[in-house]
Amino acid sequence: MNINEKYDLIVVGSGAAGIISAIVAARNNKRVLLLEKLSQIASKLKATGGGRCNLTNTLSNEDFMAKFGRDGRFMQDALKDFDHKALITFFDAIGVDTHAPDGFRVFPTSHSSVTIIKALHDEMMRLNIDILCNQKVQELLYENSQVIGLKTNTDTFTSPHIILATGGLGYPVLGAEGDGFSIASQLGHKVTELYPAMMPLKTKETWVTHCRADTIAKVELKVDLKKHKKLRAKGDLIFTKTGIRGPVVLDFAREVTPLLSKYGEVPLLLNLTKGMNEEEIREYLKDEFLKKPQESILTILKTLLPEALSIELCKLANINQESKNKELEGKNKADLIQLLAWTPLTITGHDGFRMAMITRGGINLKEINPKTMQSKIMNGLYFCGEIMNLDGPCGGYNLQWSFASGNLAGKLLE
Structure with missing residues (x-):
């Protein structure tokens, strides 16, 4: 791979949101680079639901949004485009069977997150998405309020579109350091106060x-x-x-x-x-x-x-x-x-963020276009998943939101 190659999209973070955004963009014939700072992708996804990977649930979109409180309506466009039925169809298409044994929570029939990660990885390989691990993003590059690339601990990569899918602060042993928050802050975004949640x-x-x-x-x-x-x-x-x-x-x-x-x-x-x-x-x-x-x-x-x-x-x-x-x-x-x-x-x-499954707080939603997940401050910059100030209860809510927001961000609608 030529590391100086210009990409249509660079995705930072290989959780559920980042991976699906990369897949959606690549399916639309975009040249995609996925960066992960750990030595392997999807570490937090592997641990989700005790390793069983509760992907989503069967609630209607209205009831689903209500579980996120007053900010839940922010998800309306993302869920309209990619609700739990669409997610199940997506996984079925890449060879993952799912079921809802209690009629509510949806799991892979294997009840193993390894099944999910392998299918997602195989699909990224099929789409020729470049994946680089051990890459910690240090700075986003921009000109005239337009992103043009980024610098990592080893290289500089160029792209007019960057998706930050770096997650929150929960489970630092799995790579959560809040680096996405600091990057967004440097570009002028407000980050709400951050609290550990689901613990x-x-x-x-x-x-x-x-x-x-x-x-x-x-x-x-x-x-x-x-x-x-x-x-x-x-x-x-x-x-x-x-x-x-x-x-x-x-x-x-x-x-x-x-x-x-x-x-x-x-x-x-x-x-x-x-x-x-x-x-x-x-x-x-x-x-x-x-x-x-x-x-x-x-x-x-x-x-x-x-x-x-x-x-x-x-x-x-x-x-x-x-x-x-x-x-x-x-x-x-x-x-x-x-x-x-x-x-x-x-x-x-x-026990603080050490035991927190998710983070309460994040990038201010008023600074993000809910129809595209694009920043209202920096052209070409998108957010998806837990980095945004939106969190829900356990039961597949946060993973569904990650997949839905990642899907929308990956479409790169201007």
């Missing part, structure tokens, strides 16, 4: 360490701060040695980490009883004790919750777990019912 959270309360054996289904979380009471989520939760994790926590972390940065700690309330309120819990306990008058409160609670968690809630309510119904004092019983309806936990920290 476990640490709690002030230490009793959680005794409840690690079980997954609690259908837990509702809500922030117990006056200005943020509308923030809530539902899903499965797992207690850990130092706090909480599980699908609902991974999703809710994107709301909590900015508040943690602002307030230092974030009080939460957890409904651990599948949505039962205090009155419903009171009636439930009454009925269970009527049926089993000689049973202890712990035995009754175990019909609602795992034993370890039931024991800890008894301790929090100052109740002897072996107490019978008639032995329970009014205040302690009321405290227990209140705890069952809304258990307080205080979030005090997390």
Whole structure:
């Protein structure tokens, strides 16, 4: 390969967004160079979904966008052009069978990200896309607000079109350093404050360490701060040695980490009883004790919750777990019912970007044309994927967005 060759497009970053943008451009007869700073492509994609690669989900575009909050409408053009059905068709065409075993999340039938990466790599080889690894971009070159190329740690490459698909700050061991943010900033783009998201959270309360054996289904979380009471989520939760994790926590972390940065700690309330309120819990306990008058409160609670968690809630309510119904004092019983309806936990920290699957924040969306993914500041510069200020929950949302935005960027519409 002649490294001084002029390319129609240079893509920086070999994640889902970067690879598909390169493929789309090459299919339109563009000469494409893909640069990756690590020694191999798609390192983060390989780790996605624990290696199972949850590609997308079956939601309608409207419902899909709603999951991204108020900025979700930015995705409208990208999804219209490349929604989950188009993504499934794309992979089918390059030899990857997919399915949705739960009717919602879409996986390769192999349930292996290796299948996805191999198919994408083979397609890039078929299209004669040049791939260079161990290339760290140091500077974008431009004249009169038009990109003309870039410099890496080893070479200078020229092109009138450059796509930044460098991702966020999550999982630095897989190459995330935020270099795309610094490059965009040097060109005049604003980068919002960056927070780690989709990650476990640490709690002030230490009793959680005794409840690690079980997954609690259908837990509702809500922030117990006056200005943020509308923030809530539902899903499965797992207690850990130092706090909480599980699908609902991974999703809710994107709301909590900015508040943690602002307030230092974030009080939460957890409904651990599948949505039962205090009155419903009171009636439930009454009925269970009527049926089993000689049973202890712990035995009754175990019909609602795992034993370890039931024991800890008894301790929090100052109740002897072996107490019978008639032995329970009014205040302690009321405290227990209140705890069952809304258990307080205080979030005090997390492991930072080291354990964050995604980044909350990024390039300001107002500076990007949603119909093309092109910069409004620099002609020929495009963005796709996680580098932009748009992140969603777990369940195929962020990968679908990466593929859709990469597809649109790769069309190089002026």
